[in-house]
Amino acid sequence: MTPKLAFRLRRAGMYVLLTAIALVFVGPFLILLSAAFKPAGQAVFSFPPDIIPRPPVLTWVKEAWTTIPYLSYLFNSVIYVGVMVPVYIVVSALCAYPLAQMNFRGKNLIFFAILSTMFLPGEVMLLPRFLVVSQLGMADSYAGVILPGLLSAFGIFLIRQTFAGVPREVIDAARTDGCHELRIFWHVMLPAARPTLAILGIFGFISVWNSFIWPMVVLKDSAMYPIALGISYLAGVTGTDVRSLAAGTVISILPVVIFFMIMQRHVLEGMRGAVKG
Amino acid sequence: MAIHVPERHAPSAAPRTRSRRSTSRDDRKRPQPGRIPGQRWYTPYLFPIPALILFGIFFAWPAVTAIQLSFFKWDAVSQPIFVGLDNFARLASDGRFWTGLGNSMLFLVGMFPLLVVIPLLLAVLVNQRLPGIKTFRMLYYLPVVTSMVAVGVAWEYVFNQQGVLNWILTGFGILDQPIQYLLDPVWALPALVLVEGWKSMGVFMMIYLAGLQTIPTNLYEAAKVDGASAWHRLRHITVPLIVPYLAVTLTMEMLEAMQVFTSVYVMTQGGPQDSTLTLGYYIWSAAFQKYDMGYASAMGLVLWLLLILMALANYRITKGRTVMT
Numbered sequence: 001m002t003p004k005l006a007f008r009l010r011r012a013g014m015y016v017l018l019t020a021i022a023l024v025f026v027g028p029f030l031i032l033l034s035a036a037f038k039p040a041g042q043a044v045f046s047f048p049p050d051i052i053p054r055p056p057v058l059t060w061v062k063e064a065w066t067t068i069p070y071l072s073y074l075f076n077s078v079i080y081v082g083v084m085v086p087v088y089i090v091v092s093a094l095c096a097y098p099l100a101q102m103n104f105r106g107k108n109l110i111f112f113a114i115l116s117t118m119f120l121p122g123e124v125m126l127l128p129r130f131l132v133v134s135q136l137g138m139a140d141s142y143a144g145v146i147l148p149g150l151l152s153a154f155g156i157f158l159i160r161q162t163f164a165g166v167p168r169e170v171i172d173a174a175r176t177d178g179c180h181e182l183r184i185f186w187h188v189m190l191p192a193a194r195p196t197l198a199i200l201g202i203f204g205f206i207s208v209w210n211s212f213i214w215p216m217v218v219l220k221d222s223a224m225y226p227i228a229l230g231i232s233y234l235a236g237v238t239g240t241d242v243r244s245l246a247a248g249t250v251i252s253i254l255p256v257v258i259f260f261m262i263m264q265r266h267v268l269e270g271m272r273g274a275v276k277g
Numbered sequence: 278m279a280i281h282v283p284e285r286h287a288p289s290a291a292p293r294t295r296s297r298r299s300t301s302r303d304d305r306k307r308p309q310p311g312r313i314p315g316q317r318w319y320t321p322y323l324f325p326i327p328a329l330i331l332f333g334i335f336f337a338w339p340a341v342t343a344i345q346l347s348f349f350k351w352d353a354v355s356q357p358i359f360v361g362l363d364n365f366a367r368l369a370s371d372g373r374f375w376t377g378l379g380n381s382m383l384f385l386v387g388m389f390p391l392l393v394v395i396p397l398l399l400a401v402l403v404n405q406r407l408p409g410i411k412t413f414r415m416l417y418y419l420p421v422v423t424s425m426v427a428v429g430v431a432w433e434y435v436f437n438q439q440g441v442l443n444w445i446l447t448g449f450g451i452l453d454q455p456i457q458y459l460l461d462p463v464w465a466l467p468a469l470v471l472v473e474g475w476k477s478m479g480v481f482m483m484i485y486l487a488g489l490q491t492i493p494t495n496l497y498e499a500a501k502v503d504g505a506s507a508w509h510r511l512r513h514i515t516v517p518l519i520v521p522y523l524a525v526t527l528t529m530e531m532l533e534a535m536q537v538f539t540s541v542y543v544m545t546q547g548g549p550q551d552s553t554l555t556l557g558y559y560i561w562s563a564a565f566q567k568y569d570m571g572y573a574s575a576m577g578l579v580l581w582l583l584l585i586l587m588a589l590a591n592y593r594i595t596k597g598r599t600v601m602t
Contacts, residue, residue: 014407021399022416025475028431029419031441035434095328098321110325117336119588123538123557124577127564128339128346136334151331181320210424213539217565228424232543249430253423260422264415 029253035246036060060241064234064248072223073230074255077209079142080226084149085204089197092155093163097185099156100163101171111160118153122213130217144218145226149208155200162196163189195266202263209256227252346574353568364575374576376551377559384470384555385534391474392481392530393523399478400485401515414486418479425476429543432472433459459545462552469540469553476540477533481526488522489515524595531587535580556580 030051037056064070098104099111129148130139138144166189174184190197212228219225222233234248347364351357368374403414420428435441436458443455458468492515500510538557541547547554547562560580564573 011407014405018402018407018410018413021402022413025417025419025479027441028428028435029423031434032427032431091327091331095325098324102321104318104321107321110329114328114332117332119532119584120336120340120581123536123560124343124581125336125339126561127570127573127577128343129335130564131342131346131570132334132339147331148335151328151335156328181324185324206422210426212424212426213542213561228426231430232426245430246434249427253427256422256424257419260419261415264418265411 032246032249035243036250037247038243040243060243060247061251063241063244064251067244068230068234068248069223070227070230070248070251073225073227076224077226077228077255080145080211081205081208084146084208085201088150088152088155088204089200091150092152092200093159093190093193093197094185095156096159096163097181097189100160101166101168101189114151114153114156116153117151118157126213126217133218139218140220140224141218142224145211145215145224148214149211152204155204158196158200159193162193166192198263199266202260202266205259206256343574343577346571347578349571351570353570357571360571364572365579367572368575368579373551373554373559374556377554377556380466380552380554381535381537381556383466384473384537385531387467387470388474388530388534391470392477392533393526395474396478396481396526397485397516397519397523399482400489401511403482404486404489414482417482420476421479425539426543428472428476429540432468433544436468460549462550465545465549465553469537469544472544473533473537473540481529484522484526484529485519488519492518520595524591527595528588528591531591532584535584535587 034051034053037053037058037060039053039055039057040059042050042054095110095114099107133139133144133148138147170188171184174188179187209226210228211226212232215224215226215229216232219229222230225233231245231248231252234245346357348359348361349357350360350363399417403410403417433440437443438455438457442458443452446452447455456464458464496514497510500514505513536557537555538561541553541555541558542561545553547558556576557580560573560576563569563576
């Protein structure tokens with residue numbers, strides 16, 4: 001066997017392995033996708049599974065679309081993402097700037113106070129946070145969903161790491177030119193951290209789009225539900241055909257998957273920043 | 278004035294094993310900037326104000342509320358009644374609490390191979406230079422991106438009586454009878470562990486991948502020249518240099534496993550026969566289904582304490598060799 005052939009064989013074997021693993025990760029979604037477009041006559045579950053819908057139909061997508069108010073759920077999710085993601089990034093960046101580039105008393109205290117929120121388990125905070133939110137009169141409102149999600153230790157941490165890499169000279173030069181701190185923040189620091197902000201945007205988008213427990217706890221009025229919570233409602237509607245549930249699920253994850261595919265080249269970079277000091 | 282070299286751009290052959298303590302010492306060595314014209318003493322305190330307000334309202338205040346509540350009996354409607362340590366005493370004799378704790382521990386153990394071990398192998402696999410490798414990375418990351426509700430729906434098609442898993446297992450003659458995995462007290466918990474692990478594997482793979490990419494390739498080349506096998510290279514180069522990342526994944530695995538809630542809520546609601554009742558789910562149901570607020574808070578505090586202890590233990594085990602901070 002020539003070395004070239006051995007190389008090709010090994011490479012082919014590698015692709016077989018990679019594809020087999022990919023099937024494990026993508027498989028459940030493929031089944032979902034196939035169920036969503038199968039005609040009524042074709043069994044969803046069968047021995048052996050037959051994946052390809054013959055012919056593919058849009059009946060279930062239409063049914064899912066009309067059973068629950070999809071458009072308004074999608075609209076709510078867009079509002080949550082549109083408000084929460086930019087605000088959370090700005091709040092995090094504001095907090096990160098002095099932590100990265102200034103020396104002052106209490107700096108470590110502030111940093112560790114915020115870092116400690118990473119270790120507060122979500123389920124533990126669910127009830128007391130709900131009580132605080134209702135005391136503030138924000139239960140069952142957009143504000144109640146949005147405000148608690150605006151602080152992220154992860155975001156502050158990540159941006160601080162990036163800001164710390166901006167050379168002091170650049171900032172000092174701006175200061176000597178009479179730039180006040182807020183302008184330095186806006187015109188020097190934020191542009192310097194653009195890749196980090198992009199990755200935070202992606203993670204923020206994904207987590208807000210999929211948020212489910214907190215809105216479920218805060219909201220009584222289903223008119224304010226985000227889409228991830230909305231489809232769980234579809235799952236609860238009795239007599240829902242599995243196909244329309246599948247179709248509804250596909251509709252709900254499509255936007256976030258598309259968004260992720262467009263932005264995914266940033267992901268590894270962001271991970272690297274997150275775990276490297 | 279010393280030039281502050283951004284660490285993340287400085288390539289270094291050595292693994293990053295410096296502890297948090299040594300980093301802050303470096304900070305102190307850095308010369309203090311002189312008086313900055315136009316900057317008042319309070320300027321550094323202005324920027325974190327929004328974050329600190331949010332921290333106070335949505336983290337500190339709830340934390341204090343939880344501690345307070347754990348000493349009361351309260352149904353969220355009538356006046357809270359002070360009961361002292363009764364809620365904690367109740368925990369000790371509550372069989373379901375111990376079931377929940379046991380199940381959470383099973384999640385912790387069951388998710389260890391799925392989140393700490395396998396993702397490292399996956400990361401090694403997708404760290405190769407191959408055309409199209411980025412597509413595979415993305416496919417492996419896909420479950421992370423989607424919501425647990427959608428994932429739950431998708432997996433029900435796998436675990437169904439006539440689902441894919443039964444088809445494979447009966448097809449290969451491993452099973453005689455199809456199993457209703459989510460309705461079987463023996464199989465429901467392993468099934469959820471599988472779903473949770475599958476959903477989060479991508480994140481853990483990416484963390485390792487980030488770590489792998491800091492290992493200089495010439496180390497591997499040198500080992501190859503010396504005739505080291507792929508296994509030896511993994512064992513003697515990759516694993517030792519990835520230890521700081523292992524500390525991160527281990528902590529994250531603990532936090533995640535002990536807080537499992539959504540998959541339980543979406544797929545089994547704690548059943549059958551409490552076989553998937555996790556602490557997270559039990560706390561949620563005590564608070565939002567039974568309106569037993571004081572008791573839920575007491576359980577929450579116990580879980581909180583457990584998580585802190587685990588994080589500390591992990592910090593000791595890995596001797597603080599984490600790459601975080």
